[in-house]
Amino acid sequence: MKIAVTSASGKLGASIVKHLINLIGKENVIGIARTPEKATYLDVEIRKGDYNSREDFNEALQGVDAVLLVSGMDEPQKRIQQHRNVIEAAKQNGVQKIVYTSIVGDDDKNAFSPIVQSNRQTEKDIQDSGLNWVIGRNGIYIEPDLEYIDTYVKEGRIENCAGQGKCTYTSREELGYAYAKILIEDKHNGYIYNLVGEPVTQSELTENINKVYGTDLIYNSVTVEVYAAERKAALGEFLGTVIAGIYEGIKSGANDVASDYEKAAGREHKSLFDMISNFKAQ
Numbered sequence: 572m573k574i575a576v577t578s579a580s581g582k583l584g585a586s587i588v589k590h591l592i593n594l595i596g597k598e599n600v601i602g603i604a605r606t607p608e609k610a611t612y613l614d615v616e617i618r619k620g621d622y623n624s625r626e627d628f629n630e631a632l633q634g635v636d637a638v639l640l641v642s643g644m645d646e647p648q649k650r651i652q653q654h655r656n657v658i659e660a661a662k663q664n665g666v667q668k669i670v671y672t673s674i675v676g677d678d679d680k681n682a683f684s685p686i687v688q689s690n691r692q693t694e695k696d697i698q699d700s701g702l703n704w705v706i707g708r709n710g711i712y713i714e715p716d717l718e719y720i721d722t723y724v725k726e727g728r729i730e731n732c733a734g735q736g737k738c739t740y741t742s743r744e745e746l747g748y749a750y751a752k753i754l755i756e757d758k759h760n761g762y763i764y765n766l767v768g769e770p771v772t773q774s775e776l777t778e779n780i781n782k783v784y785g786t787d788l789i790y791n792s793v794t795v796e797v798y799a800a801e802r803k804a805a806l807g808e809f810l811g812t813v814i815a816g817i818y819e820g821i822k823s824g825a826n827d828v829a830s831d832y833e834k835a836a837g838r839e840h841k842s843l844f845d846m847i848s849n850f851k852a853q
């Protein structure tokens with residue numbers, strides 16, 4: 572059995588590769604990367620695959636039984652065709668199963684919705700492919716928040732527009748394990764799973780960070796308008812809009828979804844406290 576993982580040079584792809592190696596051995600795992608030299612450290616066979624190139628994937632998917640498609644990073648409309656390049660190449664090459672890393676969120680209510688919409692279109696394309704399929708809808712990663720800790724400490728607070736909304740954070744580590752299991756076990760075929768942890772407010776997130784890091788942060792909620800303006804000034808129009816849209820979604824409950832993690836992974840999702848502790852220990 573040969574299983575290939577796209578975007579293996581990225582952090583999520585690498586985590587999935589690592590867990591697959593543990594479960595089925597490195598000789599059965601292939602990493603596909605737009606920039607292959609960034610993935611050679613993974614110590615598995617690496618093939619070239621840029622989502623813009625159908626030809627790359629015609630080559631890269633030869634002899635592959637199952638492929639994990641990591642969602643792309645381009646603007647939403649471009650992603651749909653990029654993902655289709657992988658899906659079509661999988662069909663043409665006799666790949667048996669395709670697993671897609673989608674996203675939790677509302678597809679029409681906030682500034683993050685265009686990205687959610689493009690993910691939903693790829694979900695549909697995957698379901699229509701005729702291959703065995705599984706779709707994971709990922710929660711928000713906790714790691715980027717924790718990478719921001721120095722800024723939070725400097726400002727003394729975590730500030731965004733999520734208000735009392737609950738968010739089911741996960742981690743790339745937790746996702747990597749779940750996707751490895753989903754890829755190797757047939758019982759998941761035909762399911763859409765919410766791959767998320769426990770729902771927490773931003774105040775609870777702040778408390779957990781304080782416990783692990785020994786900090787004294789407070790949580791401060793601001794309006795969507797104020798937060799969007801501040802993020803756009805700091806990160807530019809596209810990324811600022813996306814980030815503000817994510818917190819707007821959290822405020823309205825878009826990320827307070829029931830978890831299918833245990834069904835997918837065969838074990839409980841780690842608690843928020845444990846994910847933060849593991850990140851700090853790295």
Ligand SMILES: NC(=O)c1ccc[n+]([C@@H]2O[C@H](COP(=O)([O-])OP(=O)(O)OC[C@H]3O[C@@H](n4cnc5c(N)ncnc54)[C@H](OP(=O)(O)O)[C@@H]3O)[C@@H](O)[C@H]2O)c1
Nearest residue numbers: 578580581582583584605606621622642643644710711712
């Ligand atoms: N759930 C969340 O909180 C969350 C947050 C951020 C993003 N995401 C989504 O999750 C995905 C994976 O996240 P990550 O943490 O692994 O991100 P990451 O570490 O930034 O990696 C992004 C990966 O996308 C690859 N890539 C970009 N354009 C590509 C193209 N045209 N063809 C092939 N590969 C391409 C990059 O390849 P190179 O090494 O060649 O640049 C890299 O491997 C993201 O792409 C995004 O769709 C989710």
